[in-house]
Amino acid sequence: MPLTNLSPFSTPDLQGRKILVFGKDGQLGISLQKLFLHLKIPVVFLGREQCDLSQEQSILQNLKQYQPQIILNAAAYTQVDMAEQEHDLSQKINSRVPRILAEYIAPIPRGVLVHVSTDYVFDGLKTSPYLEIDETRPMSQYGMSKRDGELGILETFHRLNNRAKEEAAKFFILRTSWVYGQGNNFIRTMLKLATQKEQLKVVNDQYGCPTCSDWLAGVALQLAVSDAESGLYHSVVDGQTTWHGLASFAIETARNAGMPVLVKPDQIFPIPTEDYPLPAPRPQNSMMDNSKLKTTLKKIGANSLDHPWQEQVQQYVMEYVQKLSQ
Numbered sequence: 097m098p099l100t101n102l103s104p105f106s107t108p109d110l111q112g113r114k115i116l117v118f119g120k121d122g123q124l125g126i127s128l129q130k131l132f133l134h135l136k137i138p139v140v141f142l143g144r145e146q147c148d149l150s151q152e153q154s155i156l157q158n159l160k161q162y163q164p165q166i167i168l169n170a171a172a173y174t175q176v177d178m179a180e181q182e183h184d185l186s187q188k189i190n191s192r193v194p195r196i197l198a199e200y201i202a203p204i205p206r207g208v209l210v211h212v213s214t215d216y217v218f219d220g221l222k223t224s225p226y227l228e229i230d231e232t233r234p235m236s237q238y239g240m241s242k243r244d245g246e247l248g249i250l251e252t253f254h255r256l257n258n259r260a261k262e263e264a265a266k267f268f269i270l271r272t273s274w275v276y277g278q279g280n281n282f283i284r285t286m287l288k289l290a291t292q293k294e295q296l297k298v299v300n301d302q303y304g305c306p307t308c309s310d311w312l313a314g315v316a317l318q319l320a321v322s323d324a325e326s327g328l329y330h331s332v333v334d335g336q337t338t339w340h341g342l343a344s345f346a347i348e349t350a351r352n353a354g355m356p357v358l359v360k361p362d363q364i365f366p367i368p369t370e371d372y373p374l375p376a377p378r379p380q381n382s383m384m385d386n387s388k389l390k391t392t393l394k395k396i397g398a399n400s401l402d403h404p405w406q407e408q409v410q411q412y413v414m415e416y417v418q419k420l421s422q
């Protein structure tokens with residue numbers, strides 16, 4: 097995805113602040129790497145080899161070494177089904193780590209913590225898009241660990257952030273959903289299966305919004321360097337679909353772009369969630385209202401506005417197909 101199309105903003109003024117990114121090798125981490133390279137901003141990226149987030153000492157040691165004023169946390173325990181078994185590890189990475197980062201940043205003048213959370217903090221029973229003020233009620237261990245991470249940041253900032261407004265540290269918790277970028281994700285899985293199988297069955301009763309990690313990286317950085325208010329932001333683009341809707345759209349785009357697709361459009365069958373049981377329950381309604389984010393991005397003069405999910409998925413799939421044929 098050409099970043100210039102999605103994040104056409106100029107190099108921000110960091111006012112001498114140092115940036116540290118955790119999770120350099122994940123989908124969002126790779127998008128942040130591309131973005132910082134594009135903007136020629138100096139930044140330290142840490143992956144698992146440099147910092148094992150399950151080890152508190154390793155985190156503290158890296159914070160001490162680099163002394164960042166801005167932290168972008170792109171790392172997470174993201175294996176939703178495995179988390180049902182690996183409860184302790186998912187809690188450590190998704191709940192304990194954000195709290196440690198918040199404890200470090202909250203007392204720092206003009207410090208910023210950007211953390212990413214998930215639609216899976218909701219139970220999916222609401223019939224309209226979720227707002228930031230809606231009550232969280234996670235259905236899975238993963239959702240719980242991410243919800244606890246949010247609470248850790250909120251509570252820590254409430255406790256430790258006592259400076260005057262212009263000096264106070266800030267946090268941004270970006271709740272996002274159905275992320276795709278460079279890594280394993282639903283779209284890539286569907287495109288692979290589409291070249292191997294004549295029939296596919298895809299869940300059609302869970303609603304959400306696909307999020308391009310390049311777009312999310314742009315939003316994260318623009319908020320981090322802005323004068324926007326601390327808080328939770330539902331960070332998705334416009335529109336919603338089901339997994340079946342997303343699979344069908346991605347596969348048709350790939351077919352039109354010349355990928356040798358085996359499955360015909362009418363052979364992609366919609367199925368209910370109960371026909372595809374997984375260890376961790378998923379919310380049926382993952383839709384999140386992005387009005388607060390859009391208003392804020394407009395206010396800070398940011399650029400990544402009004403991208404319907406189809407536009408970004410189309411671009412992503414076309415580039416994926418292009419790369420395959422090279």
Ligand SMILES: NC(=O)c1ccc[n+]([C@@H]2O[C@H](COP(=O)([O-])OP(=O)(O)OC[C@H]3O[C@@H](n4cnc5c(N)ncnc54)[C@H](OP(=O)(O)O)[C@@H]3O)[C@@H](O)[C@H]2O)c1
Nearest residue numbers: 121122123124144148149150171172174212214273274275
């Ligand atoms: N993917 C989605 O559909 C989705 C949906 C909603 C919200 N989110 C949230 O969006 C954010 C970014 O997601 P993503 O898709 O970019 O995730 P991802 O591709 O799974 O990347 C997660 C990164 O965290 C790192 N990590 C995990 N455990 C670690 C540990 N113990 N020590 C050091 N690093 C560790 C992983 O390292 P390795 O590369 O070494 O494994 C990986 O690079 C996460 O906060 C996630 O919860 C994702």
